Amino acid sequence: MPDDLIARLPKSELHLHIEGTLEPEMMFEMAARNAVEIPYNSVEELRAAYSFANLQEFLDLYYQGMNVLLHEQDFYELTLAYFQRARNDNVRHAEIFFDPQAHTNRGVPFATVINGITRGQQEAAAQLGVTSKLILCFLRDLSADAAMATFEEALVYRNQFVGIGLDSAELGHPPSKFADVFAQAKNEGFLLVAHAGEEGPSAYVREAIDVLGVHRIDHGNRSLDDPELVSDLAASGIALTVCPLSNHKLGVVDDLPSHPLAEMLERGLLVTVNSDDPAYFGGYVNANYRALRDALVLDDVTLVELARNSFRASFLTEEEKARHLAEVDTLAAAEGIRPVARSAAS
Ligand code: ADE
Ligand code: ZN
Numbered sequence: 001m002p003d004d005l006i007a008r009l010p011k012s013e014l015h016l017h018i019e020g021t022l023e024p025e026m027m028f029e030m031a032a033r034n035a036v037e038i039p040y041n042s043v044e045e046l047r048a049a050y051s052f053a054n055l056q057e058f059l060d061l062y063y064q065g066m067n068v069l070l071h072e073q074d075f076y077e078l079t080l081a082y083f084q085r086a087r088n089d090n091v092r093h094a095e096i097f098f099d100p101q102a103h104t105n106r107g108v109p110f111a112t113v114i115n116g117i118t119r120g121q122q123e124a125a126a127q128l129g130v131t132s133k134l135i136l137c138f139l140r141d142l143s144a145d146a147a148m149a150t151f152e153e154a155l156v157y158r159n160q161f162v163g164i165g166l167d168s169a170e171l172g173h174p175p176s177k178f179a180d181v182f183a184q185a186k187n188e189g190f191l192l193v194a195h196a197g198e199e200g201p202s203a204y205v206r207e208a209i210d211v212l213g214v215h216r217i218d219h220g221n222r223s224l225d226d227p228e229l230v231s232d233l234a235a236s237g238i239a240l241t242v243c244p245l246s247n248h249k250l251g252v253v254d255d256l257p258s259h260p261l262a263e264m265l266e267r268g269l270l271v272t273v274n275s276d277d278p279a280y281f282g283g284y285v286n287a288n289y290r291a292l293r294d295a296l297v298l299d300d301v302t303l304v305e306l307a308r309n310s311f312r313a314s315f316l317t318e319e320e321k322a323r324h325l326a327e328v329d330t331l332a333a334a335e336g337i338r339p340v341a342r343s344a345a346s
Helices: 024-034 043-048 055-068 072-088 110-128 144-160 175-187 202-212 221-225 227-236 244-249 261-266 285-296 300-312 318-334
Strands: 011-017 091-098 131-139 163-167 191-196 216-219 239-242 271-273
Touching: 011 216, 011 239, 011 271, 011 285, 011 300, 024 043, 024 055, 024 072, 072 091, 072 110, 091 110, 091 163, 091 318, 110 131, 110 144, 131 144, 144 175, 163 175, 175 191, 175 202, 191 202, 202 216, 202 221, 202 227, 221 227, 239 261, 244 285, 261 271, 261 285, 261 300, 271 285, 271 300, 285 300, 300 318
Parallel strands: 011 091, 091 131, 131 163, 163 191, 191 216, 216 239, 239 271
Antiparallel strands: none
């Protein structure tokens, strides 16, 4: 259904792991040219393995898959391929994650990774008109010292990323474990985000805000377990970058009709829709909007609100946000869709 309102809406994507866009076809192509063995005989067999009972089962395949990424050109092609798909979904701006430790720990230099991604971002801006920012994520199941060492190594490339985040296996690895590196990054002027409340409890969301001082929460589903936290999130305007197909594939929700996005909106949260690891979860950003629209019976006003939120919650300047929001509003007006102000207007 390429010509629905969702396709026409300009949008930004704020929760996207670039390594999670490695499609099986590209994985096989890179495996062949880099002489890396992958333990599957075909694209079909690999895709059939994408069935996960929880986050860890996904992470095991995700880290295995990225073994084919060895050279700067691989990271460049991966990045550009994502932006081509994003452009097809009318994504105007993306704030993308990368996991440097997953590469440096297997001998791929930091420079190879970040320079390939940066080149892909530059090409996407020049050729496709999609702007982007890069966020460096620490693997929270590794040590705090390893995160600090990675951050120090990354400082040489400080102009190539705008913020830091926290991802990988959540349970047992609370945000407070990374208080020092987040404090240092804040001092250095970086923006801060963290995955929290995906599999972990609402207390991890609270810690990410109070201890790390994050500007956005990635996922945040479990926030709804704590009414006071929900009020604080709503009052502060800290956004949640929600990923519906990911939540379904990883068992964070039983099924899409029980996804909490509608409740999040009703409770005044600044919620956005994103694809997380689309090559593994069965759809890029528009597929995520459509799955939610169908499961939760979202009306056009709500879809427009979600597109607006994607810009409001971004790290763009106020002027850039205003320009994108005006475009969304022009489309909505042309289609006779009147936005409703749910919480604070903007
Ligand atoms: N790394 C890639 N995708 C992730 C997710 N959904 N949660 C935690 N870590 C991740
Ligand atoms: Zn994620």
